[in-house]
Amino acid sequence: MKITLVIATSMNGKITRQNEPDVSVWTSKEDAVVFKNLIQKHPVLIMGRGTYEAYKNKIELEPGRLRIVMTHNPEKYKHLSVPNQLEFTKEQPKELVKRLSFNGYKKLLLVSGEEINRLFFITNLIDEIQLTLEPWFFGDGKEISLPFEKSLSLKLTSVKKINTNGTLHLIYSVKKY
């Protein structure tokens, strides 16, 4: 299973501007294109309930694409589930990835916030990080990940300036030991 984490950050590593839930107010339209293309290439998307709450009114469910929302209380959201398109789970990353691999999926896109990113970082399951660096500096906001003790070593495999304002799209592979 190839796992790609996609994130947009300010230049000081914030994934939200203060407490604003919707990042599209500061991310560029070019990043929106990158993000849309990545979604098109992935049959499974995983997010946390925090990210789901921020975008539930914008998410367009579609046949052939499964969106999985991680929550401690999947029963609470069961009535919103749509078979093969939207599910809520309390499975942890390893068992979730194992199930998806067993079901034939070969790649997944992580579109989550700081809590779920941390869970995937500590299990060392992420293979690639696609990071859009927007030319903003935020005094406060959520981080890419909640703190954890490990470190990950990355290799930059692609860098593109995607607009005249200097938004950078960076692709890193995560070194596995």
Ligand SMILES: NC(=O)c1ccc[n+]([C@@H]2O[C@H](COP(=O)([O-])OP(=O)(O)OC[C@H]3O[C@@H](n4cnc5c(N)ncnc54)[C@H](OP(=O)(O)O)[C@@H]3O)[C@@H](O)[C@H]2O)c1
């Ligand atoms: N800039 C970007 O690229 C980017 C990307 C994604 C999200 N965001 C932003 O980040 C914000 C959301 O951040 P977030 O950190 O709250 O989002 P998140 O990590 O996607 O979701 C957090 C939620 O995940 C669930 N969770 C945490 N640990 C779990 C575990 N061990 N097992 C099962 N479920 C678990 C909890 O839901 P329950 O409370 O229901 O248990 C928790 O509230 C939004 O504003 C969104 O716009 C930005």
